[in-house]
Structures are given as C-alpha cells and as structure tokens.
Amino acid sequence: MTPKPEVIVVGCGGVGSAALMHLARAGVPVLGLDRFAAGHDHGSSHGETRIIRMSYFEHPDYVPLLQRSFELWEQLELSCGQPLYHETGLLQVGPPDGVVVPGVKRSAAEHGLAVEQLGPLDLAERFRGFQIPAGHEALFEARAGVLCVEDCVAAHLRVAVAAGADLRHEVRVESIEPCKRGVKITTDAGDFEAARAVICAGAWAGELLASLSLPLEVLRKSLFWYAGADEVYRADCGAPAFFFETEAGMFYGFPAFEAGEIKVAEHTGGTLLTDPLDLEHGVLPAEAERMETFLAGHLPAVATPHARHATCLYTKTPDEHFIVDRVPDAPQIAFAAGLSGHGFKFASALGEQLCDLTLGREGRSEAAFLSLERFH
Numbered sequence: 001m002t003p004k005p006e007v008i009v010v011g012c013g014g015v016g017s018a019a020l021m022h023l024a025r026a027g028v029p030v031l032g033l034d035r036f037a038a039g040h041d042h043g044s045s046h047g048e049t050r051i052i053r054m055s056y057f058e059h060p061d062y063v064p065l066l067q068r069s070f071e072l073w074e075q076l077e078l079s080c081g082q083p084l085y086h087e088t089g090l091l092q093v094g095p096p097d098g099v100v101v102p103g104v105k106r107s108a109a110e111h112g113l114a115v116e117q118l119g120p121l122d123l124a125e126r127f128r129g130f131q132i133p134a135g136h137e138a139l140f141e142a143r144a145g146v147l148c149v150e151d152c153v154a155a156h157l158r159v160a161v162a163a164g165a166d167l168r169h170e171v172r173v174e175s176i177e178p179c180k181r182g183v184k185i186t187t188d189a190g191d192f193e194a195a196r197a198v199i200c201a202g203a204w205a206g207e208l209l210a211s212l213s214l215p216l217e218v219l220r221k222s223l224f225w226y227a228g229a230d231e232v233y234r235a236d237c238g239a240p241a242f243f244f245e246t247e248a249g250m251f252y253g254f255p256a257f258e259a260g261e262i263k264v265a266e267h268t269g270g271t272l273l274t275d276p277l278d279l280e281h282g283v284l285p286a287e288a289e290r291m292e293t294f295l296a297g298h299l300p301a302v303a304t305p306h307a308r309h310a311t312c313l314y315t316k317t318p319d320e321h322f323i324v325d326r327v328p329d330a331p332q333i334a335f336a337a338g339l340s341g342h343g344f345k346f347a348s349a350l351g352e353q354l355c356d357l358t359l360g361r362e363g364r365s366e367a368a369f370l371s372l373e374r375f376h
C-alpha cells in the first residue's frame, strides 16, 4: 500500500474509478477506497449498459463535457484494448412541446450537432419495431450509443492500477475531516491521511459530506430484460437505443446484443429511500405492469413478461443537474454528487475534471454550471 498517498479517492464506482485513473496517470501517488467488492451491484454503476448521447435534452451546457467524454471513452478503449462502446444510434420520441424533443433540438442547434427528424416512411423502413404516438415527433442521433457499464468501471480501475494507483475494496469510509496534513479519512480498516481527497460516493454522498447538507434524494429504480428479441430489436440488425417521453412518464432502453435480451427502464418514478441499502430487490408488480403497458403501446413486438430484473439507485438533486465542486471550507476536498440518473456517460470527463480540481488546476470552464453555489 502507498504509505502516504497524496490523494485518496473515496468511492471507486462510475466517477471515482475515472478520477483514480486520471490522478494515477498524472503521476500522483493515489489510493482508492471502496466499501464493496469490485464489480458490486449495490450502487449506481451496474446492469450491463448505459446510454451515451450528445444532443442533450437536459441542457445544452452539457454538450462540451459530452464531447470530452466521448473522446475519453475512446482513449480508454485504446488503453485497455477492449470494446466499451456500441454506436447503435438513439431514437428519441416525444410531444413537440414536451421536454425531450425541444431539448434535443435546442442542444443540436446551439452546438451544430447532427440530429435527423424522422418521418413515417423512415420509421416504417428503418425502425419497424417502434410505434410513435400520433402527434409525437421522432428524432434520430446517429452519434449515440451504449456503454458497457461494468466493463468501463473495471477498465478505469485496471488502467489506474497499471499507472501506479493503490486500490482497496471492502474498506468502508466512516468520516472525512480536514487535518494538518490535508485530510484524515477514518475507515473500518484504520485511518488514512493525504494532502487531498476526492469524494465520489454515489448514493452515500449525502452521508459522507453531511456538513454540506447536499439536497440529495436516493431513489430505487428497476431494470427489466425481455428475452427472445425479434430482429427489429436486435443491435446487429440495426435497432437503436431509444428514449420515449410519454404521457405516463419517460421510458428508455437498449437493443438486444448477443444474449438476445432487450433491456427497458423508466427514467421517471422510483421509490424514495432513506437508506440506500434498505431496498426491495424483488419486482414490484405495479412497476412490471407499467413497463408492459409502455411496451404494448410503443414496442409491441417485445415478448412479455420479463426474463430478468435488477434494481439500481438514482441520487437526485432538485434541478437534476450534477454537483461537481470543492468543499467550500476545505478546498483540498473535491467531490461529484447527485448525478441524478444520467451521469454515467460523463464519468470519464468528470474523473478528469475532479483530477484537475484536486491538483489545483482550473478545470474545464464548461463544468462551472455544475458548481455547489446554486444550492447555497
């Protein structure tokens, strides 16, 4: 173990694994700590796949960070010699006066991104498996696709360790306090000190950064897989990832890859948790029913009921934008929190941003809109 790490990264999931890699590659003696075993499914970075897209309906200011994220995911693929991304394209559907369609168009217009407006003929020829409600619009972004979430985390960790990072799983951090050397981290495996720390604790960020009273809510979310996918839902037959804004809520999903299962989830809804570990892992019948109603109306060739189900956690801020900053009274501690159910695609760039913040570099100015200031 590094006897005196310069930086300690607390939480080595989606964002923490990337921060660890960027710090190690910058030549910084760095220690990564995570409370669970590698590849665990207790947090927010499991379940096989995550959508990555560029014309961001949530806010156009995310686009420069997304451009950087795409670059960094590509570089990570080269570093680890493993494919991490499938460019499936993304079909986005919703009412013209809703949130998704105007948001996608705004981001595309502001940043000159290629987004195709699809007519009924395009849909019938290219995306036969999808039904678009009357009056809704369909947009297609070719430069979008699917990240293999567990492989991405594992790749960041592997490259970090190869670059000299010390990594310890199954060490639970109990407290983080400023001290003479910088930061004292108390864990169930003893105390550690470093000059600086990066906190990427996902659903546990509120607990570990309690003094900041971060306005975070943790939600239980469900993922459903449906077997025996028809070719209209197979990635190798040209099926895209998809995101639908409907009257009932927002639903999204992934085409079937080798296993032949299509995966679908609901972006809206979820059950509020007081303890991220205290959740019902089984299927809630009402959720399965909502999903089947969505499928029947929009992807009618999917064979129900589901074959597999898993749960995962969203950690939401009130405005559903991330918080990436330094602790105001202790600037030697940087953190990312409240990724609000859409943060994985950014993990590569946020890891770089946190590395910059930690090393006292300016960081990318385009991430400034994610600062803590808006809640204080």
Ligand SMILES: Cc1cc2nc3c(=O)[nH]c(=O)nc-3n(C[C@H](O)[C@H](O)[C@H](O)COP(=O)(O)OP(=O)(O)OC[C@H]3O[C@@H](n4cnc5c(N)ncnc54)[C@H](O)[C@@H]3O)c2cc1C
Residues within 6 Å of the ligand: 010, 011, 012, 013, 014, 015, 016, 033, 034, 035, 036, 042, 043, 044, 045, 046, 047, 049, 050, 051, 052, 171, 172, 173, 174, 200, 201, 202, 203, 204, 205, 208, 221, 222, 223, 265, 312, 313, 314, 336, 339, 340, 341, 342, 343, 344, 345, 346
């Ligand atoms: C169902 C679902 C679908 C999603 N779909 C998408 C999508 O399509 N596209 C997208 O971009 N995003 C998506 N997201 C969101 C995205 O996955 C998350 O925003 C992202 O993975 C969060 O990363 P994180 O590093 O904040 O959290 P995590 O990856 O959960 O990492 C936090 C880590 O901190 C560790 N930790 C916590 N407390 C301690 C402690 N006290 N001591 C030591 N270690 C600790 C945990 O063990 C964990 O490993 C989805 C999320 C879910 C749940």
